[in-house]
Amino acid sequence: MARDEHGVPLRIVGAHMDITPHRRAEEALRQSEARFRALTELSSDWYWELDEHHRFMHFEGYSDTEIGLPKEDNIGLTRWDLGALNMTDAQWARHRATLDAHEVFHDLELQRLDTHGNIYWVSISGAPIFDKEGRFGGYRGIGRSITERKRVEDEIERLAFYDALTGLPNRRLLLDRLTGALDRCRERTQRGALLFIDLDNFKDLNDTMGHDVGDSLLERVANRIVSCARPGDTVARLGGDEFVVMLEGLPHADDEATQAVSAVARHVLEALNHPYLLEGYQHHSTPSVGIAFFDGDIESVDDLLKRADLAMYQAKAAGRNTICFFQPEMQEAVTARSALEADLRSAIGNHELLLFFQPVVNEQSRLTGAEVLLRWQHPVRGMVMPGEFIPLAEQTGLILPVGNWVLETACEQLVRWGAQPATRELTLAVNVSARQFRQVDFVATVLGVLERTGARPDRLKIELTESLLLSDVEDIIGKMTALKAHGVGFSLDDFGTGYSSLSYLKRLPLDQLKIDQSFVRDVLTDPNDAAIVRTILALAESLDLAVVAEGVETAGQLDFLRRSGCRAFQGYYFSRPAPVEAMMAGIGAAGGVVPAMAG
Ligand SMILES: Nc1nc2c(ncn2[C@@H]2O[C@H](COP(=O)(O)OP(=O)(O)OP(=O)(O)O)[C@@H](O)[C@H]2O)c(=O)[nH]1
Numbered sequence: 349m350a351r352d353e354h355g356v357p358l359r360i361v362g363a364h365m366d367i368t369p370h371r372r373a374e375e376a377l378r379q380s381e382a383r384f385r386a387l388t389e390l391s392s393d394w395y396w397e398l399d400e401h402h403r404f405m406h407f408e409g410y411s412d413t414e415i416g417l418p419k420e421d422n423i424g425l426t427r428w429d430l431g432a433l434n435m436t437d438a439q440w441a442r443h444r445a446t447l448d449a450h451e452v453f454h455d456l457e458l459q460r461l462d463t464h465g466n467i468y469w470v471s472i473s474g475a476p477i478f479d480k481e482g483r484f485g486g487y488r489g490i491g492r493s494i495t496e497r498k499r500v501e502d503e504i505e506r507l508a509f510y511d512a513l514t515g516l517p518n519r520r521l522l523l524d525r526l527t528g529a530l531d532r533c534r535e536r537t538q539r540g541a542l543l544f545i546d547l548d549n550f551k552d553l554n555d556t557m558g559h560d561v562g563d564s565l566l567e568r569v570a571n572r573i574v575s576c577a578r579p580g581d582t583v584a585r586l587g588g589d590e591f592v593v594m595l596e597g598l599p600h601a602d603d604e605a606t607q608a609v610s611a612v613a614r615h616v617l618e619a620l621n622h623p624y625l626l627e628g629y630q631h632h633s634t635p636s637v638g639i640a641f642f643d644g645d646i647e648s649v650d651d652l653l654k655r656a657d658l659a660m661y662q663a664k665a666a667g668r669n670t671i672c673f674f675q676p677e678m679q680e681a682v683t684a685r686s687a688l689e690a691d692l693r694s695a696i697g698n699h700e701l702l703l704f705f706q707p708v709v710n711e712q713s714r715l716t717g718a719e720v721l722l723r724w725q726h727p728v729r730g731m732v733m734p735g736e737f738i739p740l741a742e743q744t745g746l747i748l749p750v751g752n753w754v755l756e757t758a759c760e761q762l763v764r765w766g767a768q769p770a771t772r773e774l775t776l777a778v779n780v781s782a783r784q785f786r787q788v789d790f791v792a793t794v795l796g797v798l799e800r801t802g803a804r805p806d807r808l809k810i811e812l813t814e815s816l817l818l819s820d821v822e823d824i825i826g827k828m829t830a831l832k833a834h835g836v837g838f839s840l841d842d843f844g845t846g847y848s849s850l851s852y853l854k855r856l857p858l859d860q861l862k863i864d865q866s867f868v869r870d871v872l873t874d875p876n877d878a879a880i881v882r883t884i885l886a887l888a889e890s891l892d893l894a895v896v897a898e899g900v901e902t903a904g905q906l907d908f909l910r911r912s913g914c915r916a917f918q919g920y921y922f923s924r925p926a927p928v929e930a931m932m933a934g935i936g937a938a939g940g941v942v943p944a945m946a947g
Contacts, residue, residue, distance in 0.1 A: 384408075397477075398487040402426045402447050405486065432458035433467070450476040450484055457494065469498045511585040513563055514570035522584035522592055526649045529596050534644035540596040541609045544638040544656035545573065545616060547589035548668040553631065561626050565633060572619040576612060592656070598641075605641065606673070613637050613671045621669070634669035636660055641674075658682060685740060691726065692737055692746055696753050700725050703757050704925035707935070708777070708896055708918045709942045711910060715935050717775030719811070719918060720758045721925045722750070742783050751784040752793065759803035761928060766804060770940070771932075777809040777839055782816040786823075791830045798834070806835035811862070813841050817852050828857045839896070844880055853891065861888050865899020865919070872904050885913045903944065 350358045387393070387409075395408035404422045422430065428440045435443075435458065446453050456472045474489025509521035517525070529540050547569065554562040566589065573591055574583050582594040595612060598605040617637060623630045638660025642652050655674040663672035695701055702725055705718040724732040741747040758776045765771035784790065798805050810831070816824065828838055839860040840853075844867055863884050870877045881897075888895045897909045900919030909917065922942040923931060935942055 393490045393492045395490055396472075396474075396488065398426075398447075398474075400484055400486050402444070402487065427458075427472075430460070432460055434459040447476075447487065450478075452476070459498075468493065468495045470494065514567055514585050516570050516574070516591075517582060517584040519584065519586050522582060522586070522594065523649055525582050525584075526594060526652065529594060530642060530644070530646060530649065530652075532596070533642060533646075537644060538596065539598040539600065539605055539641060539643045540594065541598060541605070541639055541641045542652055542656040543593040543595070543609070543613055543616065544640070544653075544660040545591040545593070545620075545635045546638075546660050546664070547620075548634045548636055548664070550589040550633070553626075553633070557626065557629075557631075564626060565624055565631065568624055569620060569633070569635075572622075573616055576615040576619050592653075609639055609641070610671070613639055617669070617671060636663035636668050637671045638663055639671065639673045655679070688737065689740060689744055689746070692724070692741060692744075692750075695724055695726075696749055698727075700727065701750065701753060702927070703754065703761070705761075705776075705928045705931045706918055706925040707923045707931060707942050708775075708916055709922055710917075711915050713922065713941050713944070715774065715940055715942050716916065717777065717807075717809075718928075718931065719777040719779075720754065720761075721779075722754055738781070742781055745783070747781050747783050748787065751781060752797070754778060755780075755794065755797050756801065759797050759801035759808065762803040762807050763801055766807070773807075775807050775809050775837070777811050779811045779813075779841065782813065782819075785812065785816055785827065786819070791827050794831055794836065795834060798836075804835070805831075806837065809837040809839050809860070811839045811841045814843065814845065817856075821852055821855070825855060825857065832857050842898075844884055850887075853887075858891075858893055860894040860896060862918075863895060863897045863914070868897050868899045868905055868909070868919070869901070871908050872902075878908070881909070881914075882912050889913070 349360050352358055384395075385408075391409075393409065395406075396404065397406040399405050403424050403426055407422070428435075428444065443453070443456060452473075452475045454473045458470050458472065460468055460470070462468055471492045471494045472489060474487045477485045477488055479485055509518060509524075510516065511518045526542075532538060533540060547565075550562065550565075553565060566585075569589075570583070570585060570591065573593060577583050577593055577595075580596065582592075584592045584594070586592055593612065593616070595609060598608055617635060620633065620635045623632050625631075638656045638658065640652055640655035640659055646652050655678075658678045659672045659674040662678055663670045666672060702723045704721045704723050706721060707715050708717045708719060710716050722734050722738070724734075724737055726732050738747070741750050755778055758778045762774075762776055765774050787793070794810070797803075798808070812824075832838065837859040838857065839862055840856075840858055841862050842864040843861040845864045861884060863881055867877045867880050867884075871881055872878075885895055894916060895914055896916040896918055897905075897914050898918050900906050900909065900917045900921045902921060905919075906917060906921060921944055923934065
């Protein structure tokens with residue numbers, strides 16, 4: 349306001365200014381604040397600021413309850429003052445170097461304890477603050493709780509790398525750790541060892557007590573193995589009843605390393621041999637343990653596992669409940685086996701399999717039939733006996749084509765005999781392996797062969813071994829009954845050596861028992877064997893079964909067997925197994941009587 353010298357107002361002087369831009373700027377700032385607030389309030393993230401000395405100055409949207417310490421307690425402290433369970437001094441030093449270099453950082457993950465002692469995880473990202481002149485003024489950034497994500501990640505890892513039943517590392521994690529261990533061996537020329545542990549006859553427990561009881565044993569076995577290991581060792585479950593212990597940092601000297609590993613293995617063996625109380629029953633379980641050493645020279649983790657596995661198989665073969673170290677010869681044996689397997693695969697197509705026949709005679713030494721015995725005329729190895737290749741054929745499944753070939757060839761022989769009056773009543777006994785017999789289509793296969801060849805079913809005898817009777821007796825009886833309805837006969841081989849219980853024996857539709865040659869061999873010198881033979885004969889009589897004594901080699905044995913009531917015989921005394929022409933030639937000359945070979 350302008351006035352004169354007497355103070356009387358003359359006029360009002362003013363200026364007017366357009367403040368629209370200012371108002372707009374204010375509004376924009378308000379909006380931006382609101383957006384920021386919404387972000388910090390509505391999300392679980394929070395905002396933080398550090399001063400130029402990396403000390404906390406300010407938080408927004410920070411939830412004390414979720415994050416632990418009240419925010420006031422953090423003001424003035426650096427992150428490393430607060431610390432984190434997962435950070436080493438070196439990691440903090442690297443983080444400080446990033447801040448000192450005024451660089452942006454992302455997703456620094458920190459594990460901490462809240463005031464209640466619970467673990468929580470946060471993830472922090474930040475960027476440096478500079479003023480207009482480009483002077484560094486501290487950091488700002490966001491924090492985020494990642495506790496739930498870490499929990500889910502842990503769960504995923506647990507499922508992927510740990511066995512659900514025992515909580516032990518699984519095969520995948522073991523392979524990971526083994527790879528690491530092999531790398532360490534290469535770097536530091538160290539040694540380690542792998543113990544491959546497989547429970548003996550675990551299947552029987554599952555079959556008799558059920559899968560749940562089996563599971564419960566596996567859990568306890570896992571605990572016992574862990575109690576035998578040192579904290580740094582890895583105990584893993586490969587699957588089924590197979591466990592592995594990985595030992596590292598063994599002494600360099602061979603004998604010291606062997607001693608150290610043997611001590612652990614013996615400890616495991618002993619621990620697992622203690623009885624287990626399962627559902628109120630005492631159960632005794634034993635393991636077989638294979639051991640393979642490793643150092644920087646081993647090619648791969650797979651090779652190493654195979655070696656330990658091979659040694660474990662050797663321990664099984666040595667009678668179970670024992671420890672076996674890997675030897676290079678085991679590898680050679682496997683290689684030889686693979687070669688034999690490849691040869692056996694082509695043996696049928698190459699017509700290298702042959703049937704030999706061993707006569708079965710009656711009391712008058714007259715031929716009543718024969719047992720067919722398989723031989724393999726190998727182009728390089730010469731004549732291979734069934735003992736050398738049948739177990740392999742069983743394991744590889746080759747027993748099925750081989751078994752079918754035997755059946756088919758034997759039936760063709762029956763057809764040829766059937767065409768001659770002198771031989772038409774002869775029978776042929778064919779050995780059938782457990783694996784063959786357990787095939788669901790076994791009955792159909794046999795009937796198919798009989799039909800194709802035109803052989804008389806009542807001239808065919810199928811020989812089964814006692815070990816077959818260990819499993820699913822109902823199925824066995826069903827198959828035998830179906831074939832018997834067509835006239836096929838059944839004989840139980842190697843009787844007396846196995847597991848047949850009398851109750852099974854009564855239920856099986858058998859025609860004949862074969863007394864094992866081990867009893868016949870010493871029948872004149874061992875009173876026990878003589879008693880067993882008499883008992884088998886009496887038993888067979890009461891069950892109305894025929895009996896064939898196998899392995900008759902001398903007139904004395906034959907005489908004893910005859911006097912004890914045996915009426916059918918087979919053995920070197922009459923004839924060694926031979927091609928059918930050779931067998932028939934000898935008999936033909938004797939008018940159907942098989943002449944004794946030896947005195
Ligand atoms: N209860 C249970 N059984 C399992 C599990 N995994 C595999 N098995 C069974 O474990 C058994 C493994 O048997 P093997 O090791 O082959 O044979 P074994 O009877 O132990 O005989 P040997 O090893 O020759 O002494 C099989 O019957 C499997 O069905 C599992 O998680 N729980």
